[in-house]
Amino acid sequence: MNKLALREQLLRFFQEDVGFGDKTSDAIFNVNETGTGVFMAKSSGHFCGEVIIEEAYSVINPNIEIKMLKKDGQNVLDGEKIAEVSGKMTDLLISERVILNLIQRLSGITTLTREAANQTAGTKARICDTRKTTPGLRMLEKYAVRCGGGRNHRFALDDAVMIKDNHIAGAGSLTRAVNLVRKTHGHMVKIEVEVETLEQLKEAVSANVDVIMIDNRLPEDVAMWVELIPNNMILEVSGNISLNTISKYAKAGADVISLGFITHSAPSLDISFNIVTKGRD
Numbered sequence: 001m002n003k004l005a006l007r008e009q010l011l012r013f014f015q016e017d018v019g020f021g022d023k024t025s026d027a028i029f030n031v032n033e034t035g036t037g038v039f040m041a042k043s044s045g046h047f048c049g050e051v052i053i054e055e056a057y058s059v060i061n062p063n064i065e066i067k068m069l070k071k072d073g074q075n076v077l078d079g080e081k082i083a084e085v086s087g088k089m090t091d092l093l094i095s096e097r098v099i100l101n102l103i104q105r106l107s108g109i110t111t112l113t114r115e116a117a118n119q120t121a122g123t124k125a126r127i128c129d130t131r132k133t134t135p136g137l138r139m140l141e142k143y144a145v146r147c148g149g150g151r152n153h154r155f156a157l158d159d160a161v162m163i164k165d166n167h168i169a170g171a172g173s174l175t176r177a178v179n180l181v182r183k184t185h186g187h188m189v190k191i192e193v194e195v196e197t198l199e200q201l202k203e204a205v206s207a208n209v210d211v212i213m214i215d216n217r218l219p220e221d222v223a224m225w226v227e228l229i230p231n232n233m234i235l236e237v238s239g240n241i242s243l244n245t246i247s248k249y250a251k252a253g254a255d256v257i258s259l260g261f262i263t264h265s266a267p268s269l270d271i272s273f274n275i276v277t278k279g280r281d
Contacts, residue, residue: 042270045111049103073147106144107269113148125250132260219248226253
C-alpha cells in the first residue's frame with residue numbers, strides 16, 4: 001500500500017464530503033467536547049480497513065487515539081468490535097462517513113475473495129483480480145483482494161502486455177499481434193494472449209507466449225486444452241466463472257483464475273460506527 005497515495009486520496013475524499021464544514025456537528029458540539037466511538041460489524045465476514053482507519057484519522061487529527069481490535073484479513077462476526085477511537089467529537093463525526101464507506105466496501109471485497117480462494121483448496125490454482133475496479137479506488141480494491149487471499153493481475157495497461165480479441169482483430173492475426181509486440185518491447189515484458197478457440201490456443205502455443213488466458217470456456221474444455229500447453233506457460237482462465245464453478249476450473253488444471261466479480265460485484269460488509277461516551281473538558 002502506497003501510504004502517500006492513500007493520504008492524497010483521503011484528502012480528496014474528505015474535501016468532497018466535508019465541504020466547508022459539518023453544519024450539524026459544529027452547531028451541537030463545542031470545540032473541546034470529546035468522546036469515544038466504536039466500529040462494529042453488523043454482519044459476519046472478513047475485515048479490511050485497518051490502514052484506512054489509521055491513515056484517515058491521521059489526516060483529520062493525529063491526536064485521535066485509535067485502538068484496533070481486528071487486523072486486515074481477519075474474520076469478524078456479527079456484533080464484534082473492530083476498533084475504538086477517542087478524540088474530539090467534531091473530528092470523530094466529520095470523518096465517520098468516508099471511513100465507513102471505504103472499510104465497508106473493502107471488507108466486502110476481502111470477504112468475497114476469501115470465499116473464492118477457499119474453492120481452490122488442494123489445487124495449484126490462484127485467485128486473481130482484474131482491472132474491473134472502481135475508478136479511483138483500484139489501489140485500495142486490489143489491496144482488499146490480497147487481504148482476502150487473492151493475487152493481483154496487472155494494475156494498469158503499462159504493467160504488462162495482454163493481447164485480447166480487439167488487438168487480434170486489428171493486427172490481422174494472433175501471431176502478427178505477438179510479433180508486433182516483440183518488436184516494440186524487450187525480454188523483460190511478459191506477453192499474455194486471450195484465446196477463445198482451440199485454433200487460437202494452438203497458435204498462441206506456437207507463438208511461444210508467456211501466459212495463455214482461456215476465456216469463456218467450460219471447465220471440460222479447459223481440462224482437454226491444458227494438455228496442449230507446455231509447462232513453461234502459465235494457464236489463466238476467465239469469463240463467466242462463478243463461486244459455484246471455481247473449483248471445477250481449479251481441478252481442470254488452471255494456474256490462475258481471474259475474477260472480475262470479486263471487485264465489481266462484491267456486496268459491502270455491514271459495519272456501524274457509534275459514539276458510546278462523551279464528555280466536556
